[in-house]
Amino acid sequence: MTVNGHQNGHAANGAGNGVVSNGDPSRYWVKPFVPNGAESFEDAKARFAKLIRDEDVAHWEEHGYVIIERFLSPQELEKADAAWQTHMPTWDEYISKEVAYKSLAGTSGRHVPGSTAAGVRYDFPYANDTLNQLAIHPFLVAFAERLAGRDDLLMSLGHLIGKYAGNGNFEQSLHSDYSNNTLVIPSKDSTWIDIPMITYLTDVTLDLGPTYVVSHQHTEPRKLMYDGFRHHTREDFPELYEVEKPAVVPAGSVIIYSMRTFHRGSAITAKEGCRIVQFTGFHTPNAPWMAPMDHQHRMGSAEMNRFLCYADAGQRQLIGFPPVGHAYWNDPDVVEAVGKRYPQIDMAPYRRNAK
């Protein structure tokens, strides 16, 4: 079942990209973006923005979430598979070395052993270019820009998370995600908005811990954001659990939701299997109370250097790097010094406005 009411993705858009798959080709299976090639990130975003369906935006506006099935092409998924497997075991690897892998935590400072959000957890940026690029896929950024109505968003978060059958209780209560994403609470006003997303890198079946989500239609009229509880338990709010819907989706799909959207991770009831996802989010740059991506311990890391050097200038901007043309680059000494810090970054575009 799908939660959007439209089955298996989208009809072919006639782009003629010749992709062969098990289902209909998705309209998003167009030329992938490659940083620092002929196309800028801006142009790639514009290309993907044209593919966004008005009804998907309308669904998000009405329900507080939308699921886009199979936005990643089979080729992208194949690369993504190889990429997550550099960080986490497949199910077969996991079960063949269960003792060793059971305690695998990843490197995230936000890994809380035993919590329902645990699992193996790595934070963006990763030691892998494909994973980094997936986190800021031009389609995801374009969709967030469309919802926010501006094109200068910043990345809020990035986590690669693996959950394995039999290794923990992942059953959560319905909640909104804001406690570590804003100092206050997420208001309705999209002037300052943070847009979270979960990209599913493996098939999610009912027994592999789907995300459950509740439409705004059920939560907004009741002002559940304002009742002082972030977690709404089954005991106290049974009626919410009657209207929640599972995001049962094929690998390569994404749920784009909001910080006001009630949702939850659920138990893996299958005996075998794992669910690998990447959380990301993008927010408007006008709200210091919101989503301060905690760069402090990442700046200067090998992963951050790797991300910055591989990325396009428009992608660096997503994490706060001064944009091309910004007055920061007016001082030629500064441009050259940053070039020395990151010898692999092409400084030519930044050099252009050095006076």
Ligand SMILES: O=C(O)CCC(=O)C(=O)O
């Ligand atoms: O993993 C999921 O599907 C959702 C998890 C979640 O909502 C959370 O950890 O805040």
Ligand SMILES: [Fe+2]
């Ligand atoms: Fe959550």
